Amino acid sequence: MSHCQSPIWSAPAGQATVAVLGMPNTGKSTFFSQLTGSHAHIGNWPGLTVDLLQADLDLEGRPAQLVDLPGIYDLRGHSEDEAVVRRFLESTPIDLVVVILNASQIDRQLRLALQVRQLGLPALLLLNMADEARRFGVVIDAEHLGAELGLPVLLVSAKYRRGLAQARQAMVRQLGGASGPAAPGVAAPPAAIPLLEPLLEAGEPELPGRMAALLAAAVSLPPQWRDRLTRRLDGLLLHPWLGLPLFFLAMALMFQVIYAIGVPLQEALGALLDAFGKGVLTPLLSGLPPFLKGFLLDGLYQGLGTVTAFLPVIFLFFLAMGVVEDSGYLSRAAYLMDAFMERLGLDGRSFVLALMGFGCNVPAILGTRVMRSSGLRLLSMLIIPFSLCSARLNVFLFMAAAFFPARQGGLVIFGLYLMSFAAAIVTALLFKGRFNSSEPLVLELPPYRFPTLRQMLNRAWAEVRHFWFWARRFIVFGVVAVWLLNNLPLGVAPASDASLSGQLGELLQPLLGPIGINPKLTVALVFGFIAKEIVLGGLAVIYGQADPAALGRAVAADVSWTQAVSFMLFTLLYTPCLSTVAVIRSESKRLGFTVFSVVWSFLLAWLVSFGFFQGASLLQQLGVLG
Amino acid sequence: MRTVPLLADLVPGQSATIASLAADSGLGQRLAALGLRPGQRVELLRRASWGGPLHLRVGMTELMLRRRDAARVGITALGGAA
């Protein structure tokens, strides 16, 4: 082939590019974060439409850039992730590929290492999860395997930080030592490979034979499956009839525990922040003009404070989800739910993603990338936004506490979770005909694993930081905007009918009046379209109350409980946030679909709130309901 | 009458050797990458209720596979419980 593609990207001079490549779930991300600490950032690579995680690393004086590629099964595969990896390798000069495989599954995963070998890229093979391999009786002669393959092979356990120092040294050696590139014969100055396919295709015929020979020479597999723990647990947790009830019981328990611990923490933190505002900030700011002081205290501080108070619940939520995911139970959920999801035109993976959406919708929608059929992907993207995410949860916890005694409040929250499932199910049933797919489903069920405390805490902490980062940006913006709407045009009484927000609220009354949303709540909802994190801060500004309890009382004095529930239902069902809309747009690559998804969620939200509010009002008139 | 026994016909506890894959190249590749390739021994661990997926073991890997897709995998010898 004569055409020569110039690299569209290259690292700064002297910096080596090291790509981490491996099959899904082999522990690439674990390895990556153990090696780089928390300095990783999402990088945008030219020529790739997706973002890759990358981090700078100092390899004994040699600066390197580590890039985490998506997990793939086969370099010749047809999935989007596989195409991304191919495009990356074709466009980026790489100094070293670190191939990570699951040691206990070397019997099938070795294939990927052989494919990398065919490309002739400088490489290093890490057999991760050495602990599991040992436990299951898989014995690997790494040295022998390395000699046969012609590249260094190391057994490591990323999760337990075993063998990482050696892996690091091996990386340094492969890069030609600390001095820099091009110790002769070790690492030639890299060039991107313009086309992978011919190389891979040429190597394909001899691959199975080569693999069998290598396995015979360097690996001994156990005659019998040795993971008794997984066998026993699966006997119970995947039981044809007990499996599903046990799963829902586990989920219900998980939420119980989160609230039992989280809500008191949230109240304590709220009280603390309030005391700080009253005791420290108020005297400190007393010299400022009332307008500015009100803005800083009742607007900004209150808005940020209310959301801060919810961080413990969110932390616990992500902690629990992390444990469920890491233990291997989440893949079992896909198995258990697949029969049901199939009838909705979806599959077990859609269920797992919707479940992850209870944390945040955005990564859940990104997760649909594992699906190849566009019908299945779109239908999954249509239902994920109905998952009650943590941002909405904080609105509901607040409203439930303001309008109901503790026991009833818990039921209301539970009811909203049920509603969230119901909306997803109804949506799937209505539209499965338009987005059909016959995508096959094959998923790995990994052995059960014990999550380590450190790993779980780190992860939950990272999620909370991420949430806080978003929330802060949106809240500052939202609070400023709501404040302005309430106080403009100049000279109006704040939030009165004459103010911009009053006018906006009035304007939308014909639409929102029938569902019980008054002009003040309307303003909160309008800003909630940008992000649900704004809703509470917005309410605080609109009702001019600093203390959460006082805000609760002010809202409760202004609207009835039926209006409040209608408001919650609407908040649950309409578009979660602009970020979700943006990611639906970028992932579906279809404007029409994005608009459809937004319109449908509004319509459903309106219909459900209308049904509830009118029904409840009717029952109240008949004297059936209080 | 069908002559070729299929993966979907196994009962829990049985194992067999994979003979053929009647899957399109995408699925074929994915199955192969997960270890389901001709000549490999596969064991059926259990079936989910309500027509749900199969739980299989191939080599050192455990998988779930929908029945519909398992009906595209031909097997040879049926073996007894392991």
Ligand SMILES: Nc1nc2c(ncn2[C@@H]2O[C@H](COP(=O)(O)OP(=O)(O)OP(=O)(O)O)[C@@H](O)[C@H]2O)c(=O)[nH]1
């Ligand atoms: N027993 C054991 N488990 C590990 C080890 N390394 C990672 N894990 C676990 O393996 C699972 C997958 O790890 P990840 O780091 O998320 O894997 P990944 O390859 O990045 O997965 P994708 O992001 O899906 O490609 C997690 O539950 C880890 O805790 C290890 O050395 N030993």
